[in-house]
Amino acid sequence: MNASVVVAPILVPLVAALFGALGPRRPGYQRTVGLLGAFGLFVAAMGLLASVFVEGVIAVQIGDWPAPFGITLAADRLSAAMVAATGLVAFTVVLYSTAEIPDDVVTAGFYPFVHVLLLGVCGAFVAGDLFNLYVWFEVMLLASFVLLALGSGRAALTSSITYVALNLLASAFFLIGVGFLYGQVGTLNFADLSLKLGDPAALDAARPAALLLLIAFGIKAGVFPVFFWLPAAYPNASFAVSALFAGLLTKVGVYALLRVFTLVFPLEALGLAPGLLAVAAATMASGVLAAASQAHVRRILSFHIVSQIGYMVLALALVTTLGLASAVFYIVHHIVTKTNLFLVGGLIARAGGSEQLDQIGGLSQRRLGLTMLFAIPALSLAGVPPFSGFFAKFFLIRSALEADAIVAVTFAVVVGLLTIYSMAKIWIEAFWKPAPAETHLDEPLPRAALVACAMLAVVTITLGVGAEALWSFALATAEQLADPQEYLNAVLGDPT
Amino acid sequence: MSLLILRTASRYLFPLLLLFSVFLLWRGHHEPGGGFVGGLVAATAFVLIALAEGAPSARERLRLAPERLAVCGVAVATLSGAVGWFLGEPFLTGIWWAASPGESPVVGTPLLFDLGVYLSVIGVVLAFLLTLIEETK
Amino acid sequence: MNVLLALAIGTTFGIAVLWLLRGSLWSLLLGLALLGHASHLLIFVGGGLAVAAPPLVAEGALAPAAGAADPLPQALVLTAIVIAFAILAFALVLAVCAGDAANTDDLDAYGGESQ
Numbered sequence: 001m002n003a004s005v006v007v008a009p010i011l012v013p014l015v016a017a018l019f020g021a022l023g024p025r026r027p028g029y030q031r032t033v034g035l036l037g038a039f040g041l042f043v044a045a046m047g048l049l050a051s052v053f054v055e056g057v058i059a060v061q062i063g064d065w066p067a068p069f070g071i072t073l074a075a076d077r078l079s080a081a082m083v084a085a086t087g088l089v090a091f092t093v094v095l096y097s098t099a100e101i102p103d104d105v106v107t108a109g110f111y112p113f114v115h116v117l118l119l120g121v122c123g124a125f126v127a128g129d130l131f132n133l134y135v136w137f138e139v140m141l142l143a144s145f146v147l148l149a150l151g152s153g154r155a156a157l158t159s160s161i162t163y164v165a166l167n168l169l170a171s172a173f174f175l176i177g178v179g180f181l182y183g184q185v186g187t188l189n190f191a192d193l194s195l196k197l198g199d200p201a202a203l204d205a206a207r208p209a210a211l212l213l214l215i216a217f218g219i220k221a222g223v224f225p226v227f228f229w230l231p232a233a234y235p236n237a238s239f240a241v242s243a244l245f246a247g248l249l250t251k252v253g254v255y256a257l258l259r260v261f262t263l264v265f266p267l268e269a270l271g272l273a274p275g276l277l278a279v280a281a282a283t284m285a286s287g288v289l290a291a292a293s294q295a296h297v298r299r300i301l302s303f304h305i306v307s308q309i310g311y312m313v314l315a316l317a318l319v320t321t322l323g324l325a326s327a328v329f330y331i332v333h334h335i336v337t338k339t340n341l342f343l344v345g346g347l348i349a350r351a352g353g354s355e356q357l358d359q360i361g362g363l364s365q366r367r368l369g370l371t372m373l374f375a376i377p378a379l380s381l382a383g384v385p386p387f388s389g390f391f392a393k394f395f396l397i398r399s400a401l402e403a404d405a406i407v408a409v410t411f412a413v414v415v416g417l418l419t420i421y422s423m424a425k426i427w428i429e430a431f432w433k434p435a436p437a438e439t440h441l442d443e444p445l446p447r448a449a450l451v452a453c454a455m456l457a458v459v460t461i462t463l464g465v466g467a468e469a470l471w472s473f474a475l476a477t478a479e480q481l482a483d484p485q486e487y488l489n490a491v492l493g494d495p496t
Numbered sequence: 497m498s499l500l501i502l503r504t505a506s507r508y509l510f511p512l513l514l515l516f517s518v519f520l521l522w523r524g525h526h527e528p529g530g531g532f533v534g535g536l537v538a539a540t541a542f543v544l545i546a547l548a549e550g551a552p553s554a555r556e557r558l559r560l561a562p563e564r565l566a567v568c569g570v571a572v573a574t575l576s577g578a579v580g581w582f583l584g585e586p587f588l589t590g591i592w593w594a595a596s597p598g599e600s601p602v603v604g605t606p607l608l609f610d611l612g613v614y615l616s617v618i619g620v621v622l623a624f625l626l627t628l629i630e631e632t633k
Numbered sequence: 634m635n636v637l638l639a640l641a642i643g644t645t646f647g648i649a650v651l652w653l654l655r656g657s658l659w660s661l662l663l664g665l666a667l668l669g670h671a672s673h674l675l676i677f678v679g680g681g682l683a684v685a686a687p688p689l690v691a692e693g694a695l696a697p698a699a700g701a702a703d704p705l706p707q708a709l710v711l712t713a714i715v716i717a718f719a720i721l722a723f724a725l726v727l728a729v730c731a732g733d734a735a736n737t738d739d740l741d742a743y744g745g746e747s748q
Contacts, residue, residue: 007587014574021567063580063588132710138716142723149727157731158743161658164724168655168665171720175713176671182706183679527689532715624722631729 003060005051008044009083009122013037022270027103033292038094041118045378057480057490059128067491068189072128074243074491077477078328082125082255085335088459090118092452096343097240099446105150105238109219113150115370117143117244124252128491130181130188130213133256134174137220141167147241148233156236163233166226170219177212184209185368189489193264194484203269211263214272217260221253227306232288234297234305235355239346242298243464246305247339251331252313258327261316262481268319276317282452284310295357297345297430298423301338304381308334308417314408315396322399324478328363329395329438329470333380333388333463336440340377340456347445348374348430357426362435369450371431376457378427380464382420388463388470395471423475472485506548510557521614522607531610535617543619543625548590551630553600554622562626566619573612576605638678645671656739662728668718673710680706685730 016037023029052058052075055473059074094114101110120140127133130209130433148160182188185196190426197203215226222230231251267273287307294300312334316329336348345355351367352360364371380387383394400408463470480486517538524530546554558565580589591603645667650666685702697704736741 003586004581007581011574011587014570018567018571018574022564022571060586062586063590064586131712135712135716138720142720145720145723149730154734157727157734160727161661161731161740161743164727165661165665168720168724169668172665172668172672175669176675178709179679182676182709183681260740322736409635528687535747616728619721620719624726 004379005048006058006060006073006126007124009034009041009048009087010073010119012040012044012171013115013119013122016040017112017119018113020112021109025107027106030106031098034094034114036099037111037115038090041095041122042087042091043098045083045122047079047158047414047443048075051085051360052077057486059490060391067128067493068187068192070191071132072191072347073126073492074190074487075126076480076487077299078255078258078481079125079474081332081473081477084252084334085251086118086121086125088246088456089244089335089339090114092455093240093244093247093339093343095372095455096243096346096449096452097312099448100238100240100346110147110150112144113143114244117147117248119143119247120250121248126254128190130190130193130220130260133259134178137174137252137256138171139420140249142169142472144245147244148237153236159236161230163229166219166229170216170410173212174216177209177216180209180212181206184225188432189491190263191257193482195410195492196262200269200479203265206265210270210272211428212258212262213265214257214276217253218279219253219254221257221313222250222283222306222309223279224286224306224310227283227309229324230306231299231302232368234302235296239298239342239349243339243342246342247335249341250305250309251335253332254309254316254327257313257322257421258316258481262324262485267317273317273319276313277405277408280310280314280317281373281408282413283307284415288415288422290416293426294422295429296423297348297355297357297426298342300426301345302406304419304422305338307419308381309376309392310411310415311396313401314412316406318399318403319476320399320403321482322395322402324401324481325474326395328474328477330392332470332474333392333460336456336463337377337380337389340453341374341381342461343449343453343456344370344374344377347449348426350445352430352435357429359436360430364431364433366435367445370445373450373453373457374431376422376460380460382423383416384420386461386464388460388467391464391467391471395474396460428473443445500547504575506544510541510545513544514539517541517614521610524605524610529630531613533577534610535614537622538614539621539625540616542622543629546626546629551626554626558622562622566616566618566623569612569614569616569619572615573609576608576612579605579608635678635682637676638666638682642671642674642678645674656740658728658732658740658743659738662724665724666717666721669713669721673713673717675708676713677710680709 016033020030023033024195057074057076059072062071062073097450117140120136120143123136123139124133127136145164148163149157178188185193185202187196197206219226236246261267267276284307287303287310291300291303291307295304312327312330313321315330347370348363349355351363351370354360376387380389383389393412397409397412402411517534520529520535520537521531542554542558547556552566578589581587583591588603629633649664649667650673652660652667680703681703685700686698688697688701688704690697
């Protein structure tokens with residue numbers, strides 16, 4: 001029974017993709033299968049979260065081949081939390097997409113590829129070895145190429161070249177790292193690696209592999225100075241696709257950093273922490289400054305992803321249990337809020353007729369519901385209580401203070417203020433400023449899209465109000481990351 | 497004119513290559529071979545036809561659209577994994593059936609999995625190659 | 634043998650980087666393809682190269698005979714090649730479409746600013 005819980009988040013999107021691809025190419029059928037599959041994933045993800053919460057780390061040996069020889073899937077609290085967030089994002093984005101994606105794109109296979117993307121994301125979160133992580137990354141990447149190119153215009157096609165090239169480059173770094181590591185240590189299973197790299201001499205020999213993996217995950221996560229692919233690609237896709245990417249893709253990179261640089265390569269032992277701290281600060285600053293100079297809804301939001309990735313990496317680079325806990329908290333908050341903002345961005349473009357801030361305005365007088373829907377995630381992102389973003393930043397800054405990282409605290413506070421500035425900019429331009437004369441689009445907004453945004457907003461509020469519960473979950477997650485014994489026992493068998 | 501030789505040869509080579517690909521698929525259990533190589537050989541059989549008689553003829557012989565064939569292959573592979581799962585083993589566990597009790601098993605879910613790989617390799621390779629052949633014509 | 638392979642891998646990486654830096658769409662793709670090949674070769678060699686028997690289990694035995702090659706790098710490389718093949722094939726199709734859309738081979742035109 002345990003095994004099914006871990007395999008289900010992979011199987012459900014796979015089966016949904018198969019049903020979509022083999023079934024009739026009618027838009028109604030495709031949308032129904034897409035939505036059912038996403039809901040199924042949501043249920044499966046919640047099941048996994050509940051099981052891991054009750055029973056601790058669950059590991060499955062695929063095909064009954066024992067670790068470290070076979071393929072291992074393992075879910076600890078971090079994996080389960082990420083899969084749960086993926087389930088929520090999948091369901092809301094697919095719900096939103098039923099109102100946005102036109103029929104011809106749907107019949108061209110939109111939903112099967114969405115499910116293949118979700119398959120890759122969930123697979124990456126439960127992968128128990130480095131090579132499987134690579135395979136899931138590629139599954140995700142292939143689906144994201146297709147989604148980016150499907151039914152988009154010239155800008156999307158040309159900008160996807162940057163995206164493809166940089167991601168292939170990252171994959172090459174990843175593979176080279178894997179090759180070095182296997183040559184040096186003779187295993188790729190996370191748990192086995194963790195044991196074998198406990199020896200300082202082995203760890204020292206594996207340093208080049210660690211650096212290569214750091215670069216690979218850094219590109220995937222979008223950290224300074226290799227984030228350029230992100231703001232080039234995201235604003236040109238459809239809103240549903242960009243929300244899916246914004247919520248999930250870079251977070252898989254951050255997840256890989258969290259997993260590999262706690263379990264396999266302890267950051268502190270490698271001496272990489274100060275460097276990573278500097279990278280994180282540069283990422284935060286460059287992302288938020290670039291965002292401040294934009295006047296296009298999704299381009300502002302895309303640069304904010306970069307800046308927020310910086311926060312998460314900063315939390316990891318503190319190398320304290322509190323830091324890890326605030327990283328977990330931040331990721332969960334960020335996935336929900338960012339997905340929501342991209343979806344609301346789509347509604348703003350629909351109600352105002354454009355994404356360029358100088359061409360829209362007056363939405364607060366005409367669209368009260370939309371105003372509310374934007375205000376909640378925007379205030380959350382800016383870090384205003386009682387929303388989840390306030391607590392995410394609060395815990396992060398507190399962890400940094402306790403780690404005596406004063407520079408990090410300064411960066412976090414200043415970048416936070418600049419985040420408020422950009423959110424206020426969208427607010428003033430799109431909602432408060434009187435509307436330019438010719439834009440009067442008074443058609444009602446699609447109900448499915450409004451419901452999707454409202455669901456995410458409710459989750460944002462719940463995470464804010466229930467911050468204490470989430471924080472204790474994050475702390476337990478961090479303890480599991482800091483002391484991997486439970487993970488090792490689950491994967492390799494209990495030695496006692 | 498030079499196409500005449502290719503056309504005549506392809507007519508005889510096509511069934512031979514397909515036969516050879518099935519042989520590779522079957523052999524893959526205990527000796528070198530398997531679904532991937534078999535699928536590649538089968539795909540070359542169709543590409544040969546496409547080069548000799550044109551892509552439409554190859555598509556006609558394939559009957560199913562290559563994209564759909566690839567998806568069918570993934571479906572077959574998934575099903576093969578699910579068999580063990582339904583019997584209470586971890587996902588993708590190999591389940592074998594012997595012809596009679598006591599003999600070494602002949603048929604099992606790994607063969608089904610290989611068949612899935614075989615089909616999806618044919619599908620994916622042909623989807624790309626036929627599209628590119630049509631593009632250049 | 635190892636020196637020869639190291640030279641081959643290094644040269645392939647070098648040529649790949651050279652292509653990547655050319656600034657044209659098609660050399661970018663060539664560079665990425667070569668980069669993939671070089672890393673596959675590296676995994677294969679990194680896993681320990683030896684003149685050994687194929688890792689096949691004889692009839693009736695439970696493990697391959699002693700002195701058989703390590704099957705894992707072979708499995709890894711095969712998987713990586715298949716994946717690289719699929720992704721490169723898709724990237725090629727995408728590049729054909731993007732090249733048509735942008736109507737130039739110069740990578741500077743692929744900035745991603747929407748019109």
